Amino acid sequence: MDLIDFSAIATEHATRLKAIDPLLPPPGELPDDQGVLTAEASGSAALGVLSCEKTPADAPGAQWRALVEHRLDLRLAGPDPGTALGLLLEKWQERLAESGTERGDWETAAVVIRPSRDSTGSGELLRHGFAPVRVVAVRPAERHGRGPRRTPGVAVRTATRKDVGNVVELLLELQHYDAQFGVATVRESTERALTAEVEEVLAKDEPLLWIAEVYGKALGVARVQLPPASDWSKIYVDQSGRPKLGYLTSLNVAEQARGTGVGTALAEHAHQVFDTEGVDLALLHHALANPRSTPFWYAQGYRPLWTYWYRRPAVR
Structure with a gap:
């Protein structure tokens, strides 16, 4: 697999997630490479789609989030995607620091939303200062x-x-x-x-x-x-x-x-x-x-x- 092939990474990632949890939706379409970070390691790849959500302090629902949330939407592929994710998180940290995001500003957050049953790369997230904080939970009608x-x-x-x-x-x-x-x-x-x-x-x-x-x-x-x-x-x-x-x-x-x-x-x-x-x-x-x-x-x-x-x- 060509590790720079966005489509191949996204396809492998989607196939793996569907096997992990059939309730998950297919990943969204990838933007052009201007909004994407990539990293490769050990024959594996991590691809992250970058976005930023800004919320006024008086907006509905603002009490449930940081006012500025920088998000990384992941696609992982290969036999050792966790190692590639670690490199990707380092690149993202550098990108955030260079973007002018103020150090120590409690109203900013870096957010990675993962399928709960996909534990791949959890150790790397912890090592880079992330913590599992919030969950979307589901209850099928028959449960x-x-x-x-x-x-x-x-x-x-x-x-x-x-x-x-x-x-x-x-x-x-x-x-x-x-x-x-x-x-x-x-x-x-x-x-x-x-x-x-x-x-x-x-x-x-x-x-x-x-x-x-x-x-x-x-x-x-x-x-x-x-x-x-x-x-x-x-x-x-x-x-x-x-x-x-x-x-x-x-x-x-x-x-x-x-x-x-x-x-x-x-x-x-x-x-x-x-x-x-x-x-x-x-x-x-x-x-x-x-x-x-x-x-x-x-x-x-x-x-x-x-x-x-x-x-x-x-x-x-």
Whole structure:
């Protein structure tokens, strides 16, 4: 194989990933070589497509990311692609340093999104300062989970406009908790952005947002997206079978009620909604290092599909 042959590298990479996880979509088309880095070693090759996403601090969803994310979309081929990846990461580090990215700027991140079942090159990512921080998890409709038993007195109801304060408080608590794990960032604009988002959702006739109450006290919140609002998540899965996707946007339980089954009640309700709407695959993001969400979601029938490897700041 000609290691400079982009097409051959991409084809081998796509074939390997389809064997690892049939839910993965085929890799995207490669741009011209101006947006690509390559490295060769030990008869193997690593190819990375470069991109940069910039997000205003007050934009919807900005609280879940660094404001400047430099991304590397990988294609790996050959018998020892990990070694080639190590060289590619060194080239990328040099490129970032030369690009004017400020050293130590916490609002910058270098991001490599890998299929979770593809462990190739994980050691090289760790050696270059990356950590697996965030996961896209998937739950096929036929998979069922189990979690803590429900607390007696738990009731799940649709949120109303009167619940804006409770919902924002619960979501802010989630933000502060997840900020410990490297992706979420609580900024001065966070509460305003969350409030505007919640008000927009609750202005709808049938908002897909629910409150869990225990004897009348709001202790949990969950929100989902259904098609067409969830269609953006099609990028994560193979579309050959035209699956219908649902996205679980958020779920949080007040600290004093965690581990009591309130979260299980909310998750069961969300999954019932997905089943009623004929959703084939449910998707969500969660912080991998979160000692509560990771075991909870996998007990609910989810499994990792994509893993976001972060180095933050992008240049140290």
